[in-house]
Amino acid sequence: MMRAPGPKGSMLWGSLSEFKADSLGFLADAVRDHGDIVRLRFGPITAHLINRPEYVDHVLSRQASNYDKATRSADRIAATTGNSLLSADQRAWSRHRQLIQPAFQPSCFQNIGPVIDALVDPMLERWQQTKEIDIVDEMMQLVIAIAIKILFSSDIDPQKINTALETLLADTWRRIEAPLDASMISPRLHRPAFKKAVGEIDQIVFDLIQTRRRCQDRPDDVLSRLLAAHEAGGEIQLNDKELRDATVTLLLAGHETTANALSWAFIHASNGFETAEPAHIFAEAIRLYPSIWIIERRVIRDDIIGGYHIPRGSSVLISPYLLHRHTEFWPEPNRFDPSRFVDDQPRLRDGYLPFGLGPHRCVGLYLANKIAAHVIERVYARFKLKLLPGQLIGTSPGITLRHKGPVQMKIECRDNK
Template identity: 75%
Template sequence: MKRAPGPNGNLIWGSLSEFKADSLGFLSDAVRDHGDIVRLRFGPVTAHLVNCPAHVEHVLSRNAANYDKNTRSAGRIAATTGDSLLSGNHNAWKRHRRLIQPVFQPRCFDDIGTVIDTLVDPMLARWKNAGTIDIVDEMMQLVIAVAIKVLFSSDIDPQRINLALETVLADTWRRIEAPVDASMLSARFHRSQFKSAVATIDDIVIDLIQSRRKTCKRPDDVLTRLLAAHELEGEAGLTDQELRDAAVTLLLAGHETTANALSWAFIHASNGFDSADPANIFAEAIRLYPSIWVIERRAIQSDKIGGFHIPSGSSVLISPYLLHRHDGYWPDPERFDPSRFDGDRPRARHAYLPFGLGKHRCVGLYLANTIATKIIERVFAQFCLTLCPGQLLETQPGITLRHMAPVRMQVETRYKKHL
């Protein structure tokens, strides 16, 4: 079988330095120069970037049994989340998925609108006299507060846990990019900031779990449902460690991704789209800026994709960021246009995957969409937002697709805007 084309890179580290310098730019150039299947080398790691819906479906759905999460990225993430939905393989992943998926059914969140309103109201009241805001920080603080209420019904300080999560995410991405890191030898060699951040998260989450186990009066939230989930399946209950891994995974995956995408939604919708359907605004924001911008899998057995050889043990990379900008499937792909998601507009199958695809599709899809849509609706019902001039809007790829810097927006009450 043929070997896929790709950049040569240098003799020892391949294209690692180019990837570290500008991940999105490097991958964008790779598909532009070599096509929708690109062979990449990062030191000893061989990876194939696939950027076609049919090939994506092959890896994540049709032939998913041949592609697992025994990857460099999942291994680094597991230092924080353990054998959870993000990083677990085989039986561990199946057990978590079987127990967690039922507690994320839409019917479990019938009262979420009230939870969101309770937290949005004071934010909007503060905006009335704010003049300008940092939309990135505002959304991060709001969404982590919503996540804490929905997951734990708790009054945990959002800032405390958010700072710890930021440290964990930054250090995890550093270790993914680093060709060699001492923590690969032993967890004892993790950086002190990382260990301190994980300890902070553990103190909060494990205390909640142990307190919840001791009481008979449990609030109706995700943690309570997880505690009871095993009873529905007739199997051993989740241990404290499993509950901790699940809770930390949901915090990491649930707040950062939604908050980043909401910031982009407000930034772009301020250009005359604030009256569009809130669901469409959010859908278009996560098309252009999918928080999970790259997905990695490992080929268990050799395979063939698009006529090219995929060696066993090599990585396969899928970038929703690139796929969502593919001009073969999205007309004028760089343009923000919420009407793309009107109900009668056709779209290419599997060309849109902000929440993944196949059996690993995000369990929190409904929850994220519901939270984001409600927040957009509440904000634009009361305020007009305008991007302050002179700012450079840049992305910062890491574990999630973050904002490179704060983004200042002017807020003005809607009735004043029309006087």
């Protein structure tokens, strides 16, 4: 069987140092130099980067049972989210999905407009009194507040949760990139800042769960739906720890990804696309900047993809960021153009998977799209946003595809008041 081509790297660590120095640039160079299947080595780990829609479909959909989440990245993420949809093995994942999926049916979120408006309106009023904003910070604060309301119907301080989550995300990515880390020996050896952040999130979530259990008239939010599933009995019910893990996962995934993508949407739409449909603006933003920019799977049994041997126990890497910029499927792929989405949502044949694919497709995709389109529409109804000149707009890939720093935008009122 043929072995896929790839960079040689160093004798000891392979391409780990190049990946750590510039993850996106290294992977882009790898597919440019070696093609759409690239063999990579990161220390003892062998990985194959695949970059065609049919290869991705093979791994995430048609042969998904041969590719699981028993990976280095899932193990590191599990330190925060526990045995959740992001990191669980196939049996546990299936049980979690069966219970959580009903809480995210589109019918559950048909009337969330007023909930979003109650948080967007104060932000817009504050914008009315200023001339400049950091769009990255504004969207992060807004979306975490929206997520808290939709998930928990709570008035928890968004900044407290956001600060803790930022610590968890940064440390998790550090441990994914690090060849050796003390926490691999024992969870007790996690860095103090990480343990403190986990403790803060746990206290908030467990308090929410216990308060809601005692509530006689529960609000119709995601937590109440999860508790109802938990209390229904039967073999598939979530225990207390699993309920915590599911809640933390939804809190983390429910704000970070959408906030990042919304910032990219406003940054690029400011170049003459403000009149495009909000849904199209958001769809194009997450094509160029998918929050989940890399996906890892472990190979259970030897396989062949594109004529190349994919050995058992190795990893497969999929980068939506690269796939969304593949010139064979996207004309002028680096150009922001919401009109790509006017006639039809691109299907897998176009290499479009900002929310994943197959059985592990994100449960919150409908909610994320609905929040984003609503926020974009409300903002552009009152303001024009323009990038201030002289800024270097860059990406910072980690657990999610974040912004490299603040992005300042000028605010212009549409009514000239």
